[in-house]
Amino acid sequence: MNSPRISGIAATLPIPDIDTDTIIPIEYCINRDRPNFDVALFRSWRYLDDGDERPEFLLNTDPYRNTKILVAGANFGCGSSREMAVWALVDFGIKCVIAPSFGEIFYDNCFQNGLLAARVSRSAATTLSQAIEQTIGLTLEVNVSEKTICISKSEIFQFELDNLRSEMLLHDLDPVAATLTQIDAIEGFEKRDRLRRPWVTPH
Known part of the structure; x- marks a missing residue:
């Protein structure tokens, strides 16, 4: 991610408990390349049994074929640990998923693949979904550094994001590389801990 800001068309699927098998069925995870x-x-x-698109599904309509931000219901990405669920979202062009909560493994997989999973309050998620439903092609702006989601200057929502995952997104780092950015703090803690508890450190 070269910029701390994500801006784009937002779509909403305000349905709770959308699991990874709904995001991408297991049979489509095999023998497929990024x-x-x-x-x-x-x-x-999105599709009928014969492979034709369901015309009524939101992401099959304009302008939502170009969705960059998805607002979903609580517990998004629950179920099996399927990294391909994140890949499917990223390959579609989605850069941020906003929800009150996420499946734990899915949440971690998002940041390892450059996808922002933004946790917001239920009331914020409801307000965002309603705004999207009321305005076709509504654009949201998400600021990773400030941890904000903006509909307009007067409507700004905060989301949860720890510093480690923020670093991973902003600098395209994996978990190990992101941890190493804090090496001075880690070594300082270890030094202080050795002084406080010398019996813990082997000689």
């Missing part, structure tokens, strides 16, 4: 996992994103919702 970056074409998006063809199976929300497969059962």
